[in-house]
Amino acid sequence: MTAALEVRNLYAGYGKTTVIRDLNLSVPEGSTVALLGPNGAGKTSTLGAITGSVKVTSGAIVMGNTNITRLSTYDRAKRGIALIPEGRGIFPGLTVGENLQIAADSAQGVDASWKREQMNRVEEMFPPVRERAKQRCGSLSGGEQQMVAMSRAFLSNPKVLLMDEISVGLAPMIVELLYQAVARLKQDGTTIVLVEQYLTYALKFADICYVMGKGTVNFVGEPGELQGEAAGASYL
């Protein structure tokens, strides 16, 4: 199977500090890959290296057949790398409607009718997105903000969607709703990299799990294998 995204022998970090060491990751087209590991393992930094916000010192990041390691964050986004960052990444001073419009405007390779269809879809999935279209995002609840962040992901038509702990700090009911949306993205064939603290969701949705520790990958396997392997791991 073709890999939609591949990370090869990656070293990356901040200033002179290397936090990612010899990391390898392969994300097959249409699959969901979970990136797990304790606090400080380097999950967010890995996503940052993929989007271009964290400096890569050696190794390669390849999308399909294209080496994107030296491309700007903007150029990577144009090629379909989208991130729902820790802390949601929406514009708090803009309204819900404006936040969604920006995502729709940035979508590549789709026409106006596709955008309308996706907009109907997110409004149906997340009623607050419709009800609060004119409200500033900064005044929404945490769960509502995450719904806007998920809606933006739908509207931007990503090739590879990176999600960094979308469930953090949210009530179980909201998390359930967000994961229904993840399930639909998966059904649509979106390639997903999921960083998640709740193992239940990671194991349910992932086709492959990567477990990181101290900046590198310590275990790769299917969810079933991980359950056995990691039974004694303290963070799980």
Ligand SMILES: Nc1ncnc2c1ncn2[C@@H]1O[C@H](COP(=O)(O)OP(=O)(O)OP(=O)(O)O)[C@@H](O)[C@H]1O
């Ligand atoms: N901006 C930064 N400057 C310097 N070091 C950083 C920076 N951001 C993260 N680090 C360091 O990089 C390492 C990996 O952090 P990272 O945020 O990638 O971990 P994580 O696996 O996402 O953790 P968490 O589960 O807590 O979100 C940590 O040791 C952290 O202190």
Ligand SMILES: [Mg+2]
């Ligand atoms: Mg993190």
